[in-house]
Amino acid sequence: MRFRSLAMIPLFALPWGASAQDLFDAEAIHTIQIQFAEGNWDQLLDSMALAYTGTGTGEGRLLGRVTVDGETYDSCGVRYKGNSTYNPLQGKNPLNIDLNEVLAQDHHGTDKIKLANGGADPSMVRELTFYELARNYMHAPRASYVKVWINGDYKGLYVNTEDIGNEFLDAHFGESDGACFKCDPRSFVVYGDNSNLAWSRDRMAYDPLYDMKSPNGLAALQDLTYQLEFVAPTIDQHLDVDRTLWYHALSNVFVHLDSYYAFAHNYYLYKDKNARWNPILWDVNMAFGGLVFDGLLPLPQRTVDLAHLHPFHLALSLDYRPFLGRILLQPLYARAYMAHYRTLQEEMLNSGAYLQRAAHWHALIDTVMQYEPYPLFPYAMFQVNVNDDVGS
Secondary structure, three states: EEOOHHOOOOOOOOOOOOOOHHHHHHOOEEEEEEEEOOOOHHHHHHHHHHOOOOOOOOOOOEEEEEEEOOOOEEEEEEEEEOOOOOOOOOOOOEEEEEEOOOOOEEEOEEOOOEEEEEOOOOOOOHHHHHHHHOOOOOOOEEEEEEEEEEEEEEEEEEEEEEEHHHHHHHHOOOOOOOOOEEOOOOOOOOOOOOOOOOOOOOOOHHOOEEEEHHHHHHHHHHHHHHHHHHHHHHHHHOOOOHHHHHHHHHHOOOOOOOOOOHHHHOEEEOOOOOOOOOEEEEOOOOOOOOOOOOOOOOOOOHHHHHHHHOOOOOOOOOOOHHHHHHHHHOOHHHHHHHHHHHHHHHHHHOOOOOHHHHHHHHHHHHHOOOOOOOOOOHHHHHOOOOOOEEEE
């Protein structure tokens, strides 16, 4: 596979501002040590992952003691996570840790820790860079770097991404009681509708396509898709259209195709106290052209094709991608989208400061990446992938 350079298009800068605290202090490299009583912990985690047939890799958890930046928590639940980034044959798999599995406990407000292994990102900076950019315009999680040991075996550097749970929702919306979905189907279909927000008469048809994180919400989600299908001119009564337009503009400008574009997945929806749905960015390790499939044309696409992705790509695919097409079909929303697009061009694409941020993260982790015990990519690829394509 060929891994595109982050510099395939000239990029930018904002006032980067807010600093995170504790485990989400992005200027530090954190540490997590996991200790299982079972010596065959890897086999047990693999068995749980392989027994689960949905997306997200596994539901069962193995209990262990977890030490986060020197603070220890007992009886934590651990499982492997991820779809394409998980492989039972590799030594560094993505992890999902629930500190609250048995005991009521959290690490400075964080009870679920989600660790990505850098799969599909030789540069190891895509997630921190894109999340930081996106948070200036829409709801998106924080991220940081973490070194991980399991039963004393150093596994390498991971990206820690903020869980879209109660803590995140409370911080962004002032409450966390609304309907919430992770938009990922149980069975993933290339060229399929997947979690595309198409309307269906059958409410239960939504169940396998959207992972409900709240006690209920299928009826409300069905109503949102009905509004998109039949009453799109007044969709602003049911959807935060502005945040949605930022989501689509960011995905297009930064070529984040492993999202709503290519597979109609990898995003969250939350219905806030004003009864409006909000998109939340998620899983951006293939941003900046890391995925060469745009949901329409067969693989592969060249770097130049990705860099010149049309601003209204898939906007006429009303049934295939209604969350994009039916909104941009409205002239007012199309103009607002292009205004956002121009803002991103002016603020981000013209000064190259995003590359400065990428270079900052790259320098922060360079020494650590030289000593990866289970590297997914050679160190030489890490060295150059910010500016150069790598791979076959």
